[in-house]
Amino acid sequence: MTPGFRELRDQLARLCNKISRQVQIMEVCGTHTTSAYRNGLHAMLPENLRLVSGPGCPVCVTPQRHIDAAIELAAENDVMIATYGDMMRVPGRLGSLEKLRARGARVHVVSSARSALQIARDEPAASVAFLGIGFETTAPATAATVLEAERDGIENFSVLMCHKLVVPAMLALLEAGDVPLDGFLCPGHVSVITGAEAYRPVVQRHAKPCVIAGFEPQQILLGLVHLLQCVQSGRARLENVYRAVVGDMGNRAALDLMQRVFVTADTPWRAIGVIPQSGLELAPGYHRFDAVRRFSLTLGEDEDHPACLCGQVIQGKAEPAECPLFDHGCTPLSPIGPCMVSSEGTCAAWYKYNRSAKALRDLPQSQEVSG
Amino acid sequence: MNPVKAPLDTVDRIMLAHGGGGELTGQLIQQHLLSQLNNERLAPLTDGAVLPWRAGELVFTTDSYVVTPLEFPGGDIGRIAVAGTVNDLSVMGATPVALSLGLIIEEGLPVDVLDRIVASIAATAREANVEIVTGDTKVIERRSGDGLFVNTAGVGCLPPTVHVGLEHVEPCDVVLVNGCIADHGLTIMSVRHGIEFDSDLRSDAAPLNGLIEQLLTGGVRVKFIRDATRGGLAGVLADISEHRQLSIEIIEAQIPVSPTARHAAEMLGLDPLTVANEGKIVCVVAQDHATSALEAMRRHPLGRKAAVIGRVTDTQPPLVELNTRAGGRRIVQRPYGEELPRIC
Numbered sequence: 001m002t003p004g005f006r007e008l009r010d011q012l013a014r015l016c017n018k019i020s021r022q023v024q025i026m027e028v029c030g031t032h033t034t035s036a037y038r039n040g041l042h043a044m045l046p047e048n049l050r051l052v053s054g055p056g057c058p059v060c061v062t063p064q065r066h067i068d069a070a071i072e073l074a075a076e077n078d079v080m081i082a083t084y085g086d087m088m089r090v091p092g093r094l095g096s097l098e099k100l101r102a103r104g105a106r107v108h109v110v111s112s113a114r115s116a117l118q119i120a121r122d123e124p125a126a127s128v129a130f131l132g133i134g135f136e137t138t139a140p141a142t143a144a145t146v147l148e149a150e151r152d153g154i155e156n157f158s159v160l161m162c163h164k165l166v167v168p169a170m171l172a173l174l175e176a177g178d179v180p181l182d183g184f185l186c187p188g189h190v191s192v193i194t195g196a197e198a199y200r201p202v203v204q205r206h207a208k209p210c211v212i213a214g215f216e217p218q219q220i221l222l223g224l225v226h227l228l229q230c231v232q233s234g235r236a237r238l239e240n241v242y243r244a245v246v247g248d249m250g251n252r253a254a255l256d257l258m259q260r261v262f263v264t265a266d267t268p269w270r271a272i273g274v275i276p277q278s279g280l281e282l283a284p285g286y287h288r289f290d291a292v293r294r295f296s297l298t299l300g301e302d303e304d305h306p307a308c309l310c311g312q313v314i315q316g317k318a319e320p321a322e323c324p325l326f327d328h329g330c331t332p333l334s335p336i337g338p339c340m341v342s343s344e345g346t347c348a349a350w351y352k353y354n355r356s357a358k359a360l361r362d363l364p365q366s367q368e369v370s371g
Numbered sequence: 372m373n374p375v376k377a378p379l380d381t382v383d384r385i386m387l388a389h390g391g392g393g394e395l396t397g398q399l400i401q402q403h404l405l406s407q408l409n410n411e412r413l414a415p416l417t418d419g420a421v422l423p424w425r426a427g428e429l430v431f432t433t434d435s436y437v438v439t440p441l442e443f444p445g446g447d448i449g450r451i452a453v454a455g456t457v458n459d460l461s462v463m464g465a466t467p468v469a470l471s472l473g474l475i476i477e478e479g480l481p482v483d484v485l486d487r488i489v490a491s492i493a494a495t496a497r498e499a500n501v502e503i504v505t506g507d508t509k510v511i512e513r514r515s516g517d518g519l520f521v522n523t524a525g526v527g528c529l530p531p532t533v534h535v536g537l538e539h540v541e542p543c544d545v546v547l548v549n550g551c552i553a554d555h556g557l558t559i560m561s562v563r564h565g566i567e568f569d570s571d572l573r574s575d576a577a578p579l580n581g582l583i584e585q586l587l588t589g590g591v592r593v594k595f596i597r598d599a600t601r602g603g604l605a606g607v608l609a610d611i612s613e614h615r616q617l618s619i620e621i622i623e624a625q626i627p628v629s630p631t632a633r634h635a636a637e638m639l640g641l642d643p644l645t646v647a648n649e650g651k652i653v654c655v656v657a658q659d660h661a662t663s664a665l666e667a668m669r670r671h672p673l674g675r676k677a678a679v680i681g682r683v684t685d686t687q688p689p690l691v692e693l694n695t696r697a698g699g700r701r702i703v704q705r706p707y708g709e710e711l712p713r714i715c
Binding site for chain 1: 564565566568639640642693694695696697698699700701702704707
């Protein structure tokens with residue numbers, strides 16, 4: 001362990017010792033969840049500090065009805081689907097895009113909205129629908145791509161809008177009031193766009209400290225140190241340990257793009273329900289790029305597996321292992337709930353890095369191996 | 372001139388007729404395959420190659436190669452088809468003797484692409500000091516547009532003094548790799564349509580028989596070797612742990628990953644441990660042979676960045692465990708299937 005890490009770990013231990021009660025911090029973003037697991041941070045946290053995952057994995061919170069709509073587009077409307085890779089395995093009522101592709105549908109994995117638009121340019125005879133998934137990190141790119149499609153008159157391109165906003169979900173969680181939380185570790189990427197001040201309502205209305213941190217393990221540990229200092233002092237503060245990247249007011253150009261192309265709307269979150277003003281839809285001037293309108297889709301209801309606890313897991317109310325389906329029918333190979341699909345999903349991260357958490361805790365301390 | 376009778380040189384794409392067994396097939400084989408691959412055993416174009424054989428055991432392996440795109444920085448489907456089969460023989464402890472080459476070509480493949488790939492097959496075979504002694508070509512109707520599928524099989528000679536295999540792995544043994552991991556899989560992703568990004572990543576595809584021979588003949592007690600291809604380093608370590616019911620502890624700070632690969636993996640949300648390689652081996656040696664194994668690897672150009680990355684333990688239950696750079700610990704598992712880049 002490098003001295004930097006050791007110092008942070010010791011600081012956390014000292015703070016937790018002083019607080020001397022169970023502290024529960026929510027990492028809002030799926031990238032924080034994965035990074036914490038991948039870097040083995042849970043194994044080095046003090047016993048009375050618990051990190052719980054929040055609703056910040058975009059794949060996990062996309063309702064089943066949107067997956068069904070994508071499948072309907074590809075299967076019945078002969079539309080070519082362009083999607084970020086993580087959506088491929090998410091199960092809808094009629095299966096997943098991965099299974100649909102195996103049956104011959106045209107489904108392309110892309111890493112940007114612009115790549116989806118490029119497919120539409122390259123194949124003018126096809127109709128291409130991009131699945132607009134993600135929070136403030138990916139939404140501006142979707143907005144810019146819609147503007148580009150409009151500018152260049154690319155009419156065979158549309159977007160199935162599933163974009164969501166982070167802060168309304170945090171507020172909804174706190175307003176429901178059934179998860180005991182001592183503070184939020186706020187996501188670096190989203191905050192680059194929104195700016196640190198976006199979390200002010202969480203701090204002011206609910207007196208919960210919010211600390212913005214990057215995704216490197218040092219950043220996560222440093223963020224936790226700042227959160228515990230707030231908890232110890234009893235002061236809810238808004239802090240930013242990712243100052244090199246995140247400013248107070250965010251990325252003006254990206255926010256302007258979103259404001260120009262999107263409007264906020266009440267939107268359903270998978271297994272949570274409708275959260276007021278938490279989603280983005282295309283503004284009236286851009287309705288012709290809206291896949292739902294263009295293909296007259298009806299978004300149905302979700303039929304999530306009755307035993308699936310994904311909704312609880314992404315609100316920090318349950319740990320993956322508490323779900324009766326976890327590792328009993330629901331695995332990354334054959335996911336039932338969305339949290340098992342995405343590499344950022346809590347269940348997938350837990351399954352991959354922490355399934356034998358107890359076995360891991362029972363291992364003797366390792367020694368350095370040298371050549 | 373009748374275009375079907377025209378020499379292939381004036382045809383810029385492979386047509387179904389090239390697989391018809393007629394004159395065009397003959398031209399394809401003579402002008403585009405034998406011209407680059409020819410050797411004494413292949414030249415007669417008999418139905419099979421006759422190989423002299425010394426006493427001892429024969430190792431026989433086969434692998435099929437499918438990659439999109441066909442050519443990528445640091446290699447192409449031809450290079451991995453030769454290197455992959457040579458490596459499969461070598462990690463068994465065998466000295467590669469001869470390979471077969473089966474090409475399934477989609478109609479429409481540009482002839483110059485085929486020529487470049489066959490040249491790469493020839494160059495890689497020379498590099499590995501092994502000959503292609505028999506082969507086959509088929510042309511199929513255009514389907515996925517990937518253009519070319521390759522199968523290579525290989526035979527090798529197992530020296531009686533070599534005993535490598537999972538059954539020899541024991542607690543306290545030391546685990547090594549011969550260099551930086553994850554370059555191949557990330558390179559392929561960096562040039563794949565829809566995901567492409569700029570980087571100086573290059574595939575590590577290379578025949579490793581020279582390196583492995585150096586290890587096996589250098590007085591090192593090598594217990595087990597496997598090439599860490601699909602499934603990456605994590606896949607091989609999980610195999611060892613599962614088959615031997617032993618645990619393996621690895622140390623993140625000691626696993627060689629280039630900064631470019633580390634950042635590319637980070638950007639795509641991938642774990643370098645599960646990303647494919649085409650020129651990396653995992654090697655298990657007795658504890659007191661760790662230093663000599665490391666030195667033997669580092670003496671070879673394909674092992675300059677070799678490192679000891681961990682050790683085998685008898686801790687139960689059997690797990691592969693990573694001690695992270697941050698000072699944490701986590702379990703390493705093999706990936707589930709296709710590795711997909713993440714989204715935000």
